[in-house]
Amino acid sequence: MFPAAERYDIAVEPDPEAVDRLLEVTPADVEPADALTFSRNVFVPLTTACRYTCTYCTYYDVPGEASLLSPEEVRRRCRVGADAGCTEALFTFGDAPDDRYTAIHEQLSEWGHDSVLEYLQEACSIALSEGLLPHSNPGDLTEAAFERLRGVNASMGVMLETTADVDAHAGGRRKTPGQRLNTIRAAGRVGVPFTTGILVGIGETWRDRAESLLAIRELHERYGHVQEVIVQNVVENERSDFERPGLETMRRVVSMARAALPEEVSIQVPPNLSPAAELVDCGIDDLGGVSPVTDDYVNPAYEWPALEELRAVAHAGDMTLHERLPVHDRYLPDEIRRSGAASAGSPDDREWIAASIRDRILEGDVHGRRFRGVARREGPLEI
Numbered sequence: 236m237f238p239a240a241e242r243y244d245i246a247v248e249p250d251p252e253a254v255d256r257l258l259e260v261t262p263a264d265v266e267p268a269d270a271l272t273f274s275r276n277v278f279v280p281l282t283t284a285c286r287y288t289c290t291y292c293t294y295y296d297v298p299g300e301a302s303l304l305s306p307e308e309v310r311r312r313c314r315v316g317a318d319a320g321c322t323e324a325l326f327t328f329g330d331a332p333d334d335r336y337t338a339i340h341e342q343l344s345e346w347g348h349d350s351v352l353e354y355l356q357e358a359c360s361i362a363l364s365e366g367l368l369p370h371s372n373p374g375d376l377t378e379a380a381f382e383r384l385r386g387v388n389a390s391m392g393v394m395l396e397t398t399a400d401v402d403a404h405a406g407g408r409r410k411t412p413g414q415r416l417n418t419i420r421a422a423g424r425v426g427v428p429f430t431t432g433i434l435v436g437i438g439e440t441w442r443d444r445a446e447s448l449l450a451i452r453e454l455h456e457r458y459g460h461v462q463e464v465i466v467q468n469v470v471e472n473e474r475s476d477f478e479r480p481g482l483e484t485m486r487r488v489v490s491m492a493r494a495a496l497p498e499e500v501s502i503q504v505p506p507n508l509s510p511a512a513e514l515v516d517c518g519i520d521d522l523g524g525v526s527p528v529t530d531d532y533v534n535p536a537y538e539w540p541a542l543e544e545l546r547a548v549a550h551a552g553d554m555t556l557h558e559r560l561p562v563h564d565r566y567l568p569d570e571i572r573r574s575g576a577a578s579a580g581s582p583d584d585r586e587w588i589a590a591s592i593r594d595r596i597l598e599g600d601v602h603g604r605r606f607r608g609v610a611r612r613e614g615p616l617e618i
């Protein structure tokens with residue numbers, strides 16, 4: 236049984252002087268990176284049901300329409316991804332859908348699960364058996380949930396979005412910054428390589444952006460687990476009238492992110508939502524998950540760029556382009572770390588990856604099926 240997420244409890248207090256310093260940062264203050272990475276993924280949206288109703292989101296479905304992918308469907312999609320050379324199975328879906336919808340709960344019971352997180356565990360095992368490395372973002376989680384899910388995930392994530400209380404997190408049950416911070420802290424305590432980030436343009440101020448970035452830094456300083464910070468701009472869609480932040484805003488906020496986080500933490504912009512080629516001099520070094528086979532189900536109107544376009548982004552910044560696994564190189568044990576990838580040392584001597592996941596990457600052989608992703612290719616993956 237997975238316990239329900241903890242309630243509001245602010246974990247960090249950003250220093251006001253550090254916030255002021257960050258507010259002065261411009262693109263001229265940051266050192267551009269010399270390499271750009273991305274991960275080839277297949278997006279597996281387990282369910283469109285969600286307990287929240289964020290006003291910028293088109294992902295969640297209204298009651299009655301929300302459903303779950305079956306285990307057979309999960310396997311089918313993973314196989315398509317593995318055949319296309321993906322290494323990552325991305326499990327991102329609505330927060331605690333079973334908590335809100337009895338129909339979802341009943342379906343899960345029929346399949347022998349008492350919660351969506353228990354089902355996620357099975358889905359991750361399916362992905363592993365198809366030769367993929369799971370990266371799950373199921374929303375807010377407790378330490379107990381991370382303990383269980385780390386055994387079947389290479390890395391995990393949740394977007395902080397913002398430390399501010401914004402109207403965009405609407406509804407009777409709403410996302411709260413405290414709970415998101417708790418989730419990031421819980422991942423740190425358990426030692427899960429973690430992706431987080433901020434969402435730009437949902438009603439937050441510049442000060443809120445600086446505070447959010449410093450909150451992430453603080454949690455990374457405590458636990459060393461933040462592998463990358465996504466600077467994601469909100470995009471227009473049919474449900475909301477949020478305006479996409481302009482280029483100058485994005486240039487400044489990406490530079491702030493670079494300045495706020497230590498060098499070993501990657502700064503990512505999603506290349507289907509952001510003008511990545513115009514942000515290469517602001518400190519980005521990662522383009523996140525890009526899929527050759529699935530839509531970005533969170534923002535389906537925004538198509539993934541082809542490899543050729545990723546090359547053009549790298550070219551614009553005079554950078555090399557490398558494919559990576561969902562988990563960043565520095566969290567891998569020495570024997571499977573790729574030489575040549577830009578990375579500082581391992582955060583500490585801890586085992587960041589569960590032994591079962593490490594062995595799968597190492598052996599490249601899952602239930603007799605060759606691991607078809609990049610993990611088995613030799614040498615640095617310059618593209």
Ligand SMILES: O=c1nc2n(C[C@H](O)[C@H](O)[C@H](O)CO)c3cc(O)ccc3cc-2c(=O)[nH]1
Pocket residue numbers: 274276278323325327370371372390391392393394430431463522523524525526531532533560561562
């Ligand atoms: O940890 C997360 N990773 C997210 N990822 C994954 C992320 O971009 C990368 O795949 C990670 O860098 C892991 O490799 C997404 C990938 C997509 O294709 C589309 C949307 C997302 C959203 C998230 C997210 O909210 N949190």
Ligand SMILES: C[C@H]1O[C@@H](n2cnc3c(N)ncnc32)[C@H](O)[C@@H]1O
Pocket residue numbers: 291292293327393394396434467468469470471472533534
């Ligand atoms: C997967 C992540 O995508 C973000 N997300 C949800 N809706 C939108 C949107 N319209 N534009 C940009 N990002 C969005 C949320 O922060 C979520 O955590």
Ligand code: SF4
Pocket residue numbers: 285286287288289292293294295328329330374410
């Ligand atoms: S952004 Fe995530 S939590 Fe918010 S409504 Fe969409 S699916 Fe739910």
